[in-house]
Amino acid sequence: MFNHHTPGELILPTRRKFLQQLGHGFGSVALASMLNEQTRAASTASAVNPLLARPPGFAPRAKAVIWLFMTGAPSHMDTFDYKPELQKRNGEVLPGNDPKTGFFKTSGKILKSPFGWNQHGQSGTWVSDILPNLARHVDDMTFIHSCFVKGNNHAPAAIELMCGTNIPGRPSAGAWITYGLGSENQNLPAFVVMHDRKPRGDDQIWSAGFLPKTYQALALDARRKETIDNLVRAKEETDEQQRAALELLRDVNSTHAQARPSQADLAARINSFELAYRMQTAAPEALDYQGESEATKKLYGLGNKTTETFGRQCLLARRLIERGVRYIQIFAGRGTSGDGSVDDVPWDGHDNIETNHRSCAAATDQPAAALLADLKARGLLDSTLVIWGGEFGRTVYSQGTLTQDNYGRDHHPRCFSIWMAGAGVKRGHVLGETDDFSYNILKDPVHIHDLNATALHLLGLDHTRLTYRFQGRDYRLTDVHGEVVKGLLA
Numbered sequence: 466m467f468n469h470h471t472p473g474e475l476i477l478p479t480r481r482k483f484l485q486q487l488g489h490g491f492g493s494v495a496l497a498s499m500l501n502e503q504t505r506a507a508s509t510a511s512a513v514n515p516l517l518a519r520p521p522g523f524a525p526r527a528k529a530v531i532w533l534f535m536t537g538a539p540s541h542m543d544t545f546d547y548k549p550e551l552q553k554r555n556g557e558v559l560p561g562n563d564p565k566t567g568f569f570k571t572s573g574k575i576l577k578s579p580f581g582w583n584q585h586g587q588s589g590t591w592v593s594d595i596l597p598n599l600a601r602h603v604d605d606m607t608f609i610h611s612c613f614v615k616g617n618n619h620a621p622a623a624i625e626l627m628c629g630t631n632i633p634g635r636p637s638a639g640a641w642i643t644y645g646l647g648s649e650n651q652n653l654p655a656f657v658v659m660h661d662r663k664p665r666g667d668d669q670i671w672s673a674g675f676l677p678k679t680y681q682a683l684a685l686d687a688r689r690k691e692t693i694d695n696l697v698r699a700k701e702e703t704d705e706q707q708r709a710a711l712e713l714l715r716d717v718n719s720t721h722a723q724a725r726p727s728q729a730d731l732a733a734r735i736n737s738f739e740l741a742y743r744m745q746t747a748a749p750e751a752l753d754y755q756g757e758s759e760a761t762k763k764l765y766g767l768g769n770k771t772t773e774t775f776g777r778q779c780l781l782a783r784r785l786i787e788r789g790v791r792y793i794q795i796f797a798g799r800g801t802s803g804d805g806s807v808d809d810v811p812w813d814g815h816d817n818i819e820t821n822h823r824s825c826a827a828a829t830d831q832p833a834a835a836l837l838a839d840l841k842a843r844g845l846l847d848s849t850l851v852i853w854g855g856e857f858g859r860t861v862y863s864q865g866t867l868t869q870d871n872y873g874r875d876h877h878p879r880c881f882s883i884w885m886a887g888a889g890v891k892r893g894h895v896l897g898e899t900d901d902f903s904y905n906i907l908k909d910p911v912h913i914h915d916l917n918a919t920a921l922h923l924l925g926l927d928h929t930r931l932t933y934r935f936q937g938r939d940y941r942l943t944d945v946h947g948e949v950v951k952g953l954l955a
Contacts, residue, residue, distance in 0.1 A: 515679040516648040516655060521925025526889025526955075527850040528649070529786050530642070530920060532794040533779075533833055535825070536664040537619065537813035540859035540874050541882040542903040543578045543822055546610045547591035550901040551577045551861065559862050559902060567860050567875030568617055569815070575902065576863035576874065579819040588893030595826035598834035599853075604893040605837060605846070606886045607953055611897025611906045614857055614913055617878045619665035619810060622856035626913050627670045627794075629942045636674035636933075638917055639792040641942040642924060643680040645931045650789030652747035654683040657790055659778040661687040661798025665810060671794060675935040685752075687774045687798060691781060693748055751788050754780050765835040774798050776832035783839050786849055797829050812855055815864050816873040837886055846887045850923055854883030861902045880906045883916070889923040891955050914947030922949045 542548050555577035562573050581594040590603035616622035621631040628635040636644070639656040648655035658671045673681040685691040754762075757780065765780045766772025775797060782793045797811055811828070814821035833853060840846040858881030865872030880899050886892075898908040918928040921942070928947055932939040 515677055516643070516651060518647040518649055519645070521646060522927050522930065523925050525923065525925030526848075527887070527920075527923040528848040529790065530639075530792050530850045530852065530924070531782050531786065531836070532638075532792075533829075533836075533851065533853045534623075534664070534794055534796045535812050535829065535853065535855040536623075536796050536798075537810035537825075538622075538855035538857045538859060538876065538881070539812045539825070540578075540814060540818060540822065541610065541880070541899075542861060543580055543818065543859070543874075544593050544596060544826075545591070545608055545882045545884065546899060546903050547582050547593075548578070548861075548899075548901060548903050551575055551903075559904065562862055562904070566617070566877060566879060567864070569864060569875055571860055571875045572863045572865070574862050576818075576861065576872065580822075586893060588895075590893065590895065593826075595823055596830045598830045599837075602834055602837045602886070605841065606884045607891045607894040607896060608882060608884045609896050609911050609916075609950075609953070610880070610882050610899055610903075611908065611910050612854070612881050612883050612913070612916065613906060613910060614878045617857065617876045619813070619856060619876075620669075621666075622876075622878060623664060623666040623670050626856050628672070628674070629914060629917055629944055633669060634672075634674050635940075636676045636680070636942070637671050637682070638920070638942060639671060639682055639794060640673040640676050640680040641931060642792050642921070642926070644676050644933065645921075645926050646791060646924065648789065649791060650747070653751060653785070653788055653790055655791045656680065656682040657782075657785055657792070658682040658684045658794045658796070659687065659691060659781065660684065660796040661774055664796045670796075675940070676933055682794070685781075687778060691752055691777070693752075747788070751784055751790075752781060754784060761839070764839065766831045771827050772829075772831050775829050776835065779832040779836040780839075783836060783843075783845070786840075786845060787843075797825065814859060814873040815875065818859075818873040821873065840887065848888050850888045850890070850920060851886045852883065852920070853885075855881065857881050858903070861904050877904075879904065885953065889955055890953050894953075896950070896952050909950075909952065911950055912946070914943040915950050918943050918947035919950045919953055923954075 542551060554575050557575050558573050559575050564571065564573065578593070582591050583594065583600070584590065585592055585600040586604040588604050590606075590608065592600040592603060614622050614625050616625050616631050624633075625631040627637045629638075639658070643655040656671070664670060668684070671682040671684065683693070685693070754777070761780070762768065766776035767780070769776070775795070778795045782795060785793055811825045812822070837846065837851060840849055840851070858877040858879070859874035860877045861874075863872045864875045880903065896909055897906065897911060899905065900907055921928045921931060928941060928943045928949075932941045934940075
């Protein structure tokens with residue numbers, strides 16, 4: 466039935482119609498509000514996808530980094546920094562030696578290298594005879610003999626090397642890089658750490674610090690065969706049930722996060738649950754190396770008790786790099802102490818440097834060389850930066866007495882050697898120079914800030930612009946220091 470009315474006449478609705486329209490209006494407002502809340506909740510959970518791949522600031526030379534960390538600090542003058550003067554003046558007191566350089570009381574007397582040395586490759590680079598496999602790759606490496614740090618004990622120096630400072634709570638290089646570039650594979654973490662026994666400094670070495678915990682490393686323990694805890698879904702739970710539980714959890718966390726926009730860890734928590742769900746399929750496949758050829762397994766030293774652990778970790782590093790993992794650190798595992806026991810700080814040759822370093826080199830030399838060879842054969846070395854080194858060097862003077870067989874070297878932060886290979890660095894090159902005793906730097910000093918600035922540069926990141934505001938200040942990996950070492954770049 467229609468209501469007829471003249472033009473301009475005000476027609477009032479009936480009471481029933483008024484209430485009906487009013488109800489529709491409230492319903493529309495409620496629906497709009499609910500949809501808006503759902504939209505905001507969804508955007509909170511997915512918008513802030515901290516691991517979404519982001520473009521670098523400029524054209525990168527490297528897409529990924531593998532850091533082979535020689536826990537305990539190899540002696541530079543017993544591995545790559547050849548000093549024939551030590552052989553000539555063995556047992557003499559080192560002129561001007563500083564007893565405070567090391568960590569313990571030392572003799573002050575020069576200790577010759579107990580190893581033989583030879584030149585290798587077209588570059589004629591000197592390498593100790595304890596590293597015959599790496600020696601075959603010197604023409605792909607650039608050696609830095611002039612690295613230095615401030616810390617003279619393992620934990621502070623290792624944290625300084627990885628985080629740019631030994632102040633606890635600062636993010637590590639891997640966390641900074643993940644923060645800057647995100648992940649190439651949304652089903653795997655961007656930052657992975659592998660270790661046997663934890664190095665001195667523990668989790669702080671690979672911490673996300675004050676960065677959102679999304680950028681924290683996934684740590685894989687060799688004692689558990691690099692398995693990931695709590696990854697497999699409970700047998701009694703279906704995929705549909707798990708997905709429903711995760712969606713409910715995401716909604717609750719998103720609502721909670723909306724009221725707390727300044728708490729970045731809430732978004733990181735939401736992302737971590739989603740990543741763990743996606744990893745259930747991707748991670749086991751990436752970590753299952755059994756399908757690799759027997760030749761590849763042999764290349765890495767698998768099946769050999771001495772090289773098994775580090776070899777497996779290096780092979781997994783290559784597999785993870787192939788699948789888009791951006792930053793990998795491998796902390797070299799067990800070595801033998803002077804008394805023949807297993808040492809939790811492998812390269813820490815305080816006594817019987819010959820036994821200690823031969824043991825550590827035997828465990829790491831073949832796998833590290835295999836990694837370089839395998840990356841190169843697969844065309845991955847051109848896009849992967851490989852770094853090898855420890856937290857500092859060792860003293861030129863002996864810690865024990867020269868009248869005994871059981872003597873070693875103390876900690877030495879003044880100078881030490883690191884080599885780099887792969888994406889964007891010169892090949893068959895040596896940068897930096899130490900004196901005749903490898904005690905002080907003579908030329909081109911490279912602090913860890915410079916090393917980190919260079920690694921970031923190769924990844925397409927400006928170390929001065931990669932910042933994060935925390936407690937009212939903009940922080941960066943290199944603090945207010947560091948220069949890109951142009952002499953390392955190809």
